[in-house]
Amino acid sequence: xxxxxxxxxxxxxxxxxxxxxxxxxxxxxxxxxxxxxxxxxxxxxxxxxxxxxxxxxxxxxxxxxxxxxxxxxxxxxxxxxxxxxxxxxxxxxxxxxxxxxxxxxxxxxxxxxxxxxxxxxxxxxxxxxxxxxxxxxxxxxxxxxxxxxxxxxxxxxxx
Amino acid sequence: xxxxxxxxxxxxxxxxxxxxxxxxxxxxxxxxxxxxxxxxxxxxxxxxxxxxxxxxxxxxxxxxxxxxxxxxxxxxxxxxxxxxxxxxxxxxxxxxxxxxxxxxxxxxxxxxxxxxxxxxxxxxxxxxxxxxxxxxxxxxxxxxxxxxxxxxxxxxxxxxxxxxxxxxxxxxxxxxxxxxxxxxxxxxxxxxxxxxxxxxxxxxxxxxxxxxxxxxxxxxxxxxxxxxxxxxxxxxxxxxxxxxxxxxxxxxxxxxxxx
Numbered sequence: 129x130x131x132x133x134x135x136x137x138x139x140x141x142x143x144x145x146x147x148x149x150x151x152x153x154x155x156x157x158x159x160x161x162x163x164x165x166x167x168x169x170x171x172x173x174x175x176x177x178x179x180x181x182x183x184x185x186x187x188x189x190x191x192x193x194x195x196x197x198x199x200x201x202x203x204x205x206x207x208x209x210x211x212x213x214x215x216x217x218x219x220x221x222x223x224x225x226x227x228x229x230x231x232x233x234x235x236x237x238x239x240x241x242x243x244x245x246x247x248x249x250x251x252x253x254x255x256x257x258x259x260x261x262x263x264x265x266x267x268x269x270x271x272x273x274x275x276x277x278x279x280x281x282x283x284x285x286x287x
Numbered sequence: 288x289x290x291x292x293x294x295x296x297x298x299x300x301x302x303x304x305x306x307x308x309x310x311x312x313x314x315x316x317x318x319x320x321x322x323x324x325x326x327x328x329x330x331x332x333x334x335x336x337x338x339x340x341x342x343x344x345x346x347x348x349x350x351x352x353x354x355x356x357x358x359x360x361x362x363x364x365x366x367x368x369x370x371x372x373x374x375x376x377x378x379x380x381x382x383x384x385x386x387x388x389x390x391x392x393x394x395x396x397x398x399x400x401x402x403x404x405x406x407x408x409x410x411x412x413x414x415x416x417x418x419x420x421x422x423x424x425x426x427x428x429x430x431x432x433x434x435x436x437x438x439x440x441x442x443x444x445x446x447x448x449x450x451x452x453x454x455x456x457x458x459x460x461x462x463x464x465x466x467x468x469x470x471x472x473x474x475x476x477x478x479x480x481x482x483x484x485x486x487x488x489x490x491x492x493x494x495x496x497x498x499x500x501x502x503x504x505x506x507x508x509x510x511x512x513x514x515x516x517x518x519x520x521x522x523x524x525x526x527x528x529x530x531x532x533x534x535x536x537x538x539x540x541x542x543x544x545x546x
Contacts, residue, residue: 175343175429177339177340177343177429177433178340178343178344178346178347178426178429178430178433179339179340179341179342179343179344179346180339180343181339206425207347207425207426207428207429208421208424208425208428209428210425210428210429210432211429212432260329261329261330261332261333262333262436262439262440262443263329263332263333263335263336263337263436263440264332265332267336267339267340271329285436287432
């Protein structure tokens, strides 16, 4: 049974986020739990944002990955505790940076109504950056630009 | 229209979940009307993102209301899914605040509507994280993270418009004057249930938030001796019917259609 759980976790953890394909659902902290009851396997995931359109696709991809590993399983969704960017693993943060997306600042900074945490450019590491827009190409990112190297970049918003 | 409309049982949990879901869905639909029309590409994306958050919140709440509807019938097990609740209730069955159904108008009108609503709902969701109803508390825990960003977005814009050009200031003030009479409705009780947070308890905090941002924006808080009300009882302004006729058209004509 422990072996089945480990195999199911490994299969589910191999699934990548459809919008940030360098990250797996395990890197993101979206994969919460694998429950095994006899032969029945349940994989529990949590949405990043309430309206994240990638959730259906992630659930389908996990079911497919389980089937390919010879495991019949189902995927369920939980809302609590609410997902936070603090759950992105250290490896996930390194992958984001490598991919050109600035990793999220710590979640404690998110309630400031105005002002912004200092964000380093993922390309040249300069701290001389500015926000272009609070909302970017996906719900989880905002759009920034680097004054030093003049390149625009995405910031994974703290959440 | 070739489908019958549905009615839902009126328990406190269903009433609360539907009222909040309808607020979020109607405002989300209004914001989605901006897609392709916003003043800049970045703002187009921002409004679409906020709409997506709101529609996501509405889906969670409709799913909860649907579970509860199924329980209330004696012997008749029927489960209403989120689509039935969104697409098959008539205007009179909708329980949203009149504020959120008001038309987009110009960009200032949209931003003012967003700010006045978000300054309320952000505080309500934060308070609801401690609700004794765990499913509502779970939705609140997601929603308040999202509304924190919505609040900052709309407050920043309002300051930019109020403190901008003569024209942007004039439009922002006109929007405030037009929409302020719709704000008091948010503080009316929805239920007396112990798992609900009485909106009236958030009034003082909302007043402070509004006053702070309006002062920074150089805008005047309108003096409103009266206010509009009725959304929670299904008495809406003429605008909601037009919105629903567009939003519900496909499911009314092709019930259960998927693609």
